[in-house]
Amino acid sequence: MNSASKPRVVVTNWIHDDVLDELASFAEPVANRTREAWTRAQILERASDADGLMVFMPDTIDDAFLAACPRLRIVAAALKGADNFDVAACTRRGIWFTLVPDLLTVPTAQLFIGLLLGVTRNILAGDTLVRSGNFAGWRPVLYGAGLSGRRLGFIGLGAVGRAAVRRLAGFDLDLCYHDPRRLDPAEESALGLRWLPLSELIATSHFLAPLVPLNANTLHLLDASALAAMPRGAYLINVCRGSVVDEAAVADALARGHLAGYAADVYEMEDWARSDRPPEIHPRLLAQSERTLLTPHLGSATEEARRAIARAAIGQMRIAFAGGVPPAAINPNISRAASPVTEMSRRGGAVAVNPGGVGPTGKRFTVA
Numbered sequence: 001m002n003s004a005s006k007p008r009v010v011v012t013n014w015i016h017d018d019v020l021d022e023l024a025s026f027a028e029p030v031a032n033r034t035r036e037a038w039t040r041a042q043i044l045e046r047a048s049d050a051d052g053l054m055v056f057m058p059d060t061i062d063d064a065f066l067a068a069c070p071r072l073r074i075v076a077a078a079l080k081g082a083d084n085f086d087v088a089a090c091t092r093r094g095i096w097f098t099l100v101p102d103l104l105t106v107p108t109a110q111l112f113i114g115l116l117l118g119v120t121r122n123i124l125a126g127d128t129l130v131r132s133g134n135f136a137g138w139r140p141v142l143y144g145a146g147l148s149g150r151r152l153g154f155i156g157l158g159a160v161g162r163a164a165v166r167r168l169a170g171f172d173l174d175l176c177y178h179d180p181r182r183l184d185p186a187e188e189s190a191l192g193l194r195w196l197p198l199s200e201l202i203a204t205s206h207f208l209a210p211l212v213p214l215n216a217n218t219l220h221l222l223d224a225s226a227l228a229a230m231p232r233g234a235y236l237i238n239v240c241r242g243s244v245v246d247e248a249a250v251a252d253a254l255a256r257g258h259l260a261g262y263a264a265d266v267y268e269m270e271d272w273a274r275s276d277r278p279p280e281i282h283p284r285l286l287a288q289s290e291r292t293l294l295t296p297h298l299g300s301a302t303e304e305a306r307r308a309i310a311r312a313a314i315g316q317m318r319i320a321f322a323g324g325v326p327p328a329a330i331n332p333n334i335s336r337a338a339s340p341v342t343e344m345s346r347r348g349g350a351v352a353v354n355p356g357g358v359g360p361t362g363k364r365f366t367v368a
Contacts, residue, residue, distance in 0.1 A: 007051035007073070007321045012038050012059050015078075015310040023314045026321065027052065044068055052317045054078060054310075055085070057297060060272035063089035074320040076313040079300075080104045082330060083214045083241065084272045091331040098316040098328040102159070103309045108299040109163035112239045115263035116152075116207060119293040120145040120235055145206070145235065145260065148172040153205030155198065155221070156212040157183070160239070164209075165191050176201055202226055207235045214241035214271055224249035227259065235261045239299055242267035243274060251284035254291045263293040270297065 009023060011031040023029045030046050032038050037058035038046075047053055048068055053075045055061065061075060066089055074096040077085065082099060090097040118124060121144040129135050129142070152168070154161045154177040165175055169192060178198045182188075188195065202208065208230060212218050222236070222245040230236070236259060238245055247268050253259040267281050268274075285292065300309060316326040325332060 007317075008049060008071075009052035009054060009317060010043065010047045010050045011054045012043050013056040013078075015054075016307055019307055019310045019314065022311065023054075023317075026318055040065070047072070052076065052321070054313050054317070057084070057270065058272075060084045061090075062086045063092075066090065066093050066095065074098065074317055074326065076316045076326075078309050078313045081213050081241065087331055091334050094334050096316070096320050096326050096329045096334060097331050098313065098326045099330055100309050100312040100328060103305060103312055104300040105159040105163050107302050107305045108160050108239055109167060111265060111295070111299050112160070112164050112209065112237060113167055115237050115239065115265065115293055115295065116147075116209075116235075119237065119261040119263035120147065120207070124293055125290060145233075147207075150174065150206040151176055151204055152207040152209065153177065153196070153201040154179075155201065155208070155210040156240075157193075158211060161209075161211045162191070165193060173207075176205065199229070202229050204231065205234065206231060207237065209237045209239070210244045211240050212244060214243050214273070218244050219274070220244070220246040220249075222246065222249075224252065227253045230259070232258050233260045235259070235263070238262075238264040238266055240266065241271060242269065243271045243277075247278075247282040247285050251282055251288060254288045255284070259291070261291045261293070262288070265295045265297055265299050267294075267297075 006026065006028045009027040009029050011020070011023070011029055013032050014035050015031070020029060020031055030050070037056070040060070043059070044065065049071055050069060051071050051073050053069070053072060055075060055077050057079050061084075063086055066072060066086075072093075072095050075085070075090055076098045078100060080099060080101045082097065085097065087097045122142040126142055149172060151174040154165075154175075157165075157177040157179040161177065168175065174194075175192055176194045176196045178196055178201045182195050183191070183193065196204070208222075210222060212221065218241075220243065224246060227236075227249055236245065236250065242264070250259065250262050254262060262285070269278050269280050271277055281294075286294075300306060312328070316328050320326050
């Protein structure tokens with residue numbers, strides 16, 4: 001980029017026209033105007049001479065990708081988690097990497113509650129029945145599970161967990177959590193929460209919600225042994241990362257009737273950082289249509305949230321191109337290598353997990 005030209009910015013997925021206009025006010029955008037994600041090759045073709053890159057959930061960046069983009073100065077992620085991106089490689093190459101962790105919280109918490117209600121009350125099955133032409137009025141069918149008086153357990157209580165707890169206050173639930181950084185007793189009391197050891201939380205929760213980022217220590221945190229320790233007839237709701245649960249084990253637990261239902265907005269096939277990432281959602285999980293409620297990663301999919309998220313990412317690039325330090329950079333000292341896991345641990349903490357035979361002894365997780 002010379003002094004007379006604007007920085008070139010590649011936007012890998014669709015954003016609103018008015019937001020793209022904001023980017024064009026200080027940069028030369030090369031934007032994907034379709035609703036389909038570009039492949040890695042398509043992105044590289046456009047980003048080889050780019051100064052900035054705006055990335056989204058379907059994207060992944062490693063050192064080889066960065067080596068092909070020698071002019072790159074900032075990667076602005078329009079999402080909350082960095083697990084699909086090699087932030088350490090960005091740091092080594094002097095490239096800013098920014099997130100927008102605060103703008104996805106409320107819509108994700110709202111979707112979590114929608115999934116909780118949807119899967120426990122058979123809402124999708126009820127809609128299907130009404131549309132089938134076989135509905136002739138009330139019948140004693142599709143009995144679900146009520147929430148009142150039952151335990152909802154959160155594994156990890158970061159921003160999304162707190163937002164969900166505040167919005168669940170009127171449902172008469174027994175709200176419990178396990179987090180490496182226990183809340184102050186006054187905050188627990190204000191939120192109506194109780195802290196439990198992880199083994200007890202898993203073994204006693206009627207509804208269980210993992211809310212942890214994906215890393216080597218949380219991969220399949222909820223595996224076959226963890227699921228077996230849950231109460232028979234329990235429900236699992238996942239809006240964090242697909243690979244935090246073992247989808248094959250979930251399918252088995254549903255088939256046996258041990259789990260009453262599974263609701264998810266995230267899937268193992270989305271976790272590009274895994275070298276063994278499955279190419280599709282597990283077929284046996286998809287086959288459990290009567291016991292699952294699956295949405296296509298809608299956590300932040302509101303008009304208001306997606307505009308705000310894209311604007312926030314663009315704002316980080318504006319600051320970086322003006323010579324400033326982007327405030328949302330998770331590698332604020334790009335002169336020194338730093339692990340993204342270390343940064344996440346600084347924000348959320350880490351805990352040894354040994355849930356009484358549930359999962360491998362010594363497994364650790366961090367909480368966003």
